[in-house]
Amino acid sequence: MAPPLFLLAPPRSYTSLVNAMLGQHPQMYGLPELCLFNVEVLLDLWKGTTGEISENGSMVRHGLMRAVAELWGGEQRVNTVNMAFSWASAREHMNTGDVYREIVDRIHPLVAVEKSPSYTMSVKRMQAIHRAFPDARFLHLVRHPVAQCKSLMAINDGAFCLKIEAFELTEDYAMIEPQIAWHDINVNILNFLREVPPERQLRMRGEDIMADPQHKLAEIARWVGLRDDEAAVDEMMHPERSPYACFGPVNAMFGNDPNFLAGPTFRPHKPKVPRLDQPVPWRQDGRGLYPEVVAMAQEFGYV
Secondary structure, three states: OOOOOOEEEOOOOHHHHHHHHOOOOHHHHHHOOOOOOOOOOOHHHHHOOOOOOOOOOOOHHHHHHHHHHHHHHOOOOHHHHHHHHHHHOOHHHOOOHHHHHHHHHHHHHOOEEEEOOOHOOHHHHHHHHHOOOOOHHHHHHOOOHHHHHHHOOOOOOOOHHHOOOOOOOOOOEEEEHHHHHHHHHHHHHHHOOOOOOOOHHHEEEHHHHHHHHHHHHHHHHHOOOOOHHHHHHHHHOHHHOOOOOOOOOOOOOOOOOOOHHHHHOOOOOOOOOOOOOOOOOOOOOOOOOOHHHHHHHHOOOOO
């Protein structure tokens, strides 16, 4: 079984695009967001912690259902997704690590590649990945805090921040502050990666991949121990060819960022990288990034 590759990053950090690009490498397989390590037992993807139906609804399961439909049914249609629900029902009391290994075995000899941003919300979730796959590799994908926060605030007015209580609180007001989410999730990732051997982790800026994808994707392939020739890199330049780079059938439409699903083609560009010492655009008071956010961004190579 080839050890999988997991992308670790806050949401809106180029993870959907990079995951799909890597997944088109002839020796890799890009999965949708499985979210399996959010829970310990598969049934818990259908239930909340109190045994009630999960408040997250069915969308958290779409990626898993699409992957099972594709890998066991050969296509993603309503009937194969229904088959995937039966597949999951037969495994509902299994540990999710064992379920994940079954998927990886199905993909073998290709290297499974996955990004579920929800994994990074908890160090325990990432530790569960490492227990299930001690030889797994982890790509820490970073994005400039201003650009990532702007993108996060553009989705339902930053609703994701509510999940991890990213609020700025004073005696006079309370406001959503996305840079808290950027900082705290990256802290989770850094704390987890202390447990991972250095040779099995790599940090890369998303902006660098976007600006020079051929060289950066080849670098990742070499690090994983796979081909880095021109033909392999050319395949990775076509994320739209992934079977998951589109909306799925009505009973499992998502499994990834809807914006990516609506336009998965890579468009060469050099992202603008703002300075760290300027006022941030989502605040009305003219304030900028927190000092601890600036310090972490500088550690990641931003100025």
